[in-house]
Amino acid sequence: MLDVRGLKKTYQTDARAVEAVGDITFSIADGELVCVVGPSGCGKTTLLRCIGGLLEPTAGEVRLRDRPVTEPPEGMAMVFQDYGRSLFPWMTVHGNVELPLRQKGIERARRGELVGEALHAVDMAYAGDAHPWELSGGMQQRVAIARAIAYEPEVLLMDEPFAAVDAQTRADLEDLIRDIWRRYDITVLFVTHDIDEAVYLGERVLVLSSSPTVVQEDVGVDLPDERDQLTTRSDQGFAELRKHVYAQIQRAKRTRGSEEQAPSHQPA
Amino acid sequence: MRRGALTLVRVLALPALLVGLWALATADSHSYYISTPKQVVSAFADTWIGPRLVDDVLPSLGRLAVGYLVAALLGIALGVVIGRHARVRATLEPVLEFFRATPPPVLVPLLILLSGVGNTMKVLVIVSGCVWPVLLNTVEGVRGIDQELIDTCRSYRIDGVARLRHLTLRAASPQIVTGLRQALSIGIILMVISEMFASSSGLGFTIVQFQRTFAIPEMWSGIVLLGLLGFGLAMAFRAWEHHVLSWYFGVRGERAGA
Secondary structure (H helix, E strand, O other): OEEEEEEEEEEEOOOOEEEEEEEEEEEEOOOOEEEEEOOOOOOHHHHHHHHOOOOOOOEEEEEEOOEEOOOOOOOEEEEOOOHHHHOOOOOOHHHHHHHHHHHHOOOHHHHHHHHHHHHHHOOOHHHOOOOHHHOOHHHHHHHHHHHHHHOOOOEEEEEOOOOOOOHHHHHHHHHHHHHHHHHHOOEEEEEEOOHHHHHHHOOEEEEEOOOOOOEEEEEEOOOOOOOOHHHHHOOHHHHHHHHHHHHHHHHHHHHHHHHHHHHHHOOO | OHHHHHHHHHHHHHHHHHHHHHHHHHOOOOOOOOOOHHHHHHHHHHHHOOHHHHHHHHHHHHHHHHHHHHHHHHHHHHHHHHHHOHHHHHHHHHHHHHHHHOOHHHHHHHHHHHHOOOHHHHHHHHHHHHHHHHHHHHHHHHHOOOHHHHHHHHHOOOOHHHHHHHHHHHHOHHHHHHHHHHHHHHHHHHHHHHHHOOOOOOHHHHHHHHHHOOOHHHHHHHHHHHHHHHHHHHHHHHHHHHHHOHHHHHHOOOOOOO
16 A cells, blocks of 8 residues: 655765665555564655655656555555654643644544544543643643544554653553554554564564665564563573664674774765 | 731831831922922822823823833734744844844934824834834743654644634733833833923823923822832832733743632
């Protein structure tokens, strides 16, 4: 349902062109939960912003249900890394979740239902009248997730959504994502730098190389559907997958080391 | 209840002290130009409570209100456009800074030539001074909107009027309010100044008139009235600001109204 073909993004600065994403091709089937993991600075966020229609790729294309993505499509919702900056502080929690629905032209009664269900799904039903800044970081990210699922997207894009919350909250939110993915039957693309998180969450893990970025490996995760922070993480299969992905990332980093020296003497 | 009484005492203590000092200092003064508090109070009641309220005070306030509102709407509208477009901003900014740096009172003779000595001139003087702080602060506010909020709006396809209403104006509101506050004090000054030139009514005109006819306590009472008006408007503005920006004080960890 989501196809990325030959995606390339270069940023033109005054002096030179910086290649953020080299040449990325992959497909995601309906209802999959795919994690993208890669060394820092490999252009994960750029990739996600291109897929979400927020950035125009330099070459290649993104297709959602065979329609090219040139601007943010209606069937996608995005959860950003910095929850503190993606919720509107002048609106209540309820208002934040409801605003995209109003824009979508959904009638009032239905909006109320959708907001209520979404807040309930992330265990924030009690906080509808609060303002985002009255909540902890983890709660704010729950609200951002509620806003995304209330929007009823076909694809949910998540850009390192748990990078800024503490470990305990993070574990809870990971389980929440698995839960929502199964309950709402949506397709999820989850970008993270955390290998454990990628393996724990994903049905598939795409390992990116370092810049110029390509998909280095497409790893299938054959862990049971029911996952649990304690048993899954101590599972033999989990350890092996984790080790495998970790080795791939290390290899990706080494490749960059050798390439970094080469262009430094080239004229700008 | 007791706390309310204490606050009232604290607020009123200094003004009471100052008036007391004034009364002491002028008790056995025979200067013609310095009035005693008692003279000013009785002049105040005789001068301003009566036909002058309708003939001079209300027209002044009316012109202030019209000029201030026009300046606010103009400043915010232009500021949103300029703030959103980097190129427009780069082209206009030096010119805007020049206009802002020009003291508005010097425009009075020019505006008299262009629009006569009536209400239009006086309102235009107020607009020409009030528009700049609103405009420049709005530009700053709109320019400073967080990229992640902009991306959030884009990815949820919030655009047009909804974007203006829910993102642009709200996110820039702290700066817009700062501009409006600066414009309010400029507006009061210009209201008075515009009436000192070629005028036949209004607060500024009346005060100058009292001074020229040696009605000294009446002149003082006019100055007191202007001070009270400025104070009242500033208080009203503050109440409105705490209402509009309660989220902003909340984000910054300050209790609204504290």
